[in-house]
Amino acid sequence: MGGENQDSMPKFSLKRKISSKKTVLSVALSLLLLVCLIVANYLSLMLVRTETGGESVTAGDFKVYMLTLSKSQVEKESSSRAVDFRKIGAGGYVWQQNEYYFVVSSVYANRNDAVLVQNSVKSNQGLESEIVEVAFPSFTISGNFSGEEKKVLSKALNAFYELYYNIYDIAISLDTAVYNEISARLAVNNAHSGLSNTIDNFNTVFGEYDQPEIQELSDALDDGLQISKALCGGSLISEGQTYSSLLKYHYTEILALYLDLIS
Numbered sequence: 001m002g003g004e005n006q007d008s009m010p011k012f013s014l015k016r017k018i019s020s021k022k023t024v025l026s027v028a029l030s031l032l033l034l035v036c037l038i039v040a041n042y043l044s045l046m047l048v049r050t051e052t053g054g055e056s057v058t059a060g061d062f063k064v065y066m067l068t069l070s071k072s073q074v075e076k077e078s079s080s081r082a083v084d085f086r087k088i089g090a091g092g093y094v095w096q097q098n099e100y101y102f103v104v105s106s107v108y109a110n111r112n113d114a115v116l117v118q119n120s121v122k123s124n125q126g127l128e129s130e131i132v133e134v135a136f137p138s139f140t141i142s143g144n145f146s147g148e149e150k151k152v153l154s155k156a157l158n159a160f161y162e163l164y165y166n167i168y169d170i171a172i173s174l175d176t177a178v179y180n181e182i183s184a185r186l187a188v189n190n191a192h193s194g195l196s197n198t199i200d201n202f203n204t205v206f207g208e209y210d211q212p213e214i215q216e217l218s219d220a221l222d223d224g225l226q227i228s229k230a231l232c233g234g235s236l237i238s239e240g241q242t243y244s245s246l247l248k249y250h251y252t253e254i255l256a257l258y259l260d261l262i263s
Contacts, residue, residue: 059157061138065114068102086241091248139262156202160258166191171247220261
């Protein structure tokens with residue numbers, strides 16, 4: 001009898017230990033599952049907020065570097081000199097900054113590119129020039145926008161810089177003989193089509209909005225489209241202007257339009 005009791009006691013104790021461990025493990029798994037559910041729920045809420053709406057859409061800040069061939073405090077004087085510069089391929093857009101009117105030859109997103117062209121203009125054409133830095137601050141439109149609205153609005157806000165850079169690239173390609181005038185004009189038409197599609201999407205999504213900032217953006221986009229149409233038409237700003245000059249004139253005009261909007 002004594003032997004049997006000694007054999008059965010350890011077995012009973014082992015079962016209790018196993019049962020206790022199972023209970024602890026079960027509780028731990030339940031707590032882990034609860035934590036996972038809480039985290040998953042939180043993440044899903046964050047994901048929904050990101051995809052379905054937001055408080056604002058912002059176009060980032062940037063700078064450009066204008067190669068200018070003359071400046072004056074008298075607008076009429078600069079406008080008169082711009083006519084001659086257009087005949088040699090300079091854009092000839094008269095840009096006002098502070099108290100001066102600058103005759104802009106071309107505009108660069110990178111200062112080093114502007115310096116290289118400045119040196120080339122001096123050595124090859126004997127023209128003195130000045131690089132003028134122009135800062136474009138970030139621009140924000142606030143509102144309770146859905147994910148799709150934010151995409152369309154962001155595309156519309158960036159349409160001005162995108163058009164500038166597309167036309168700038170075409171002008172560089174024409175000046176370096178990568179394009180001839182015919183292929184440059186075809187590329188301009190493609191850039192115009194891209195802008196037109198952006199505006200169509202914007203009007204479809206925001207056509208019923210009466211928010212002032214949305215209306216101002218809409219008006220600026222329409223003005224940009226008219227500038228793009230004028231470039232496609234090829235109408236000269238002044239007699240004797242080259243097509244390269246026309247490209248540079250209009251891409252500077254687009255930048256002026258955008259700066260006016262965000263200011």
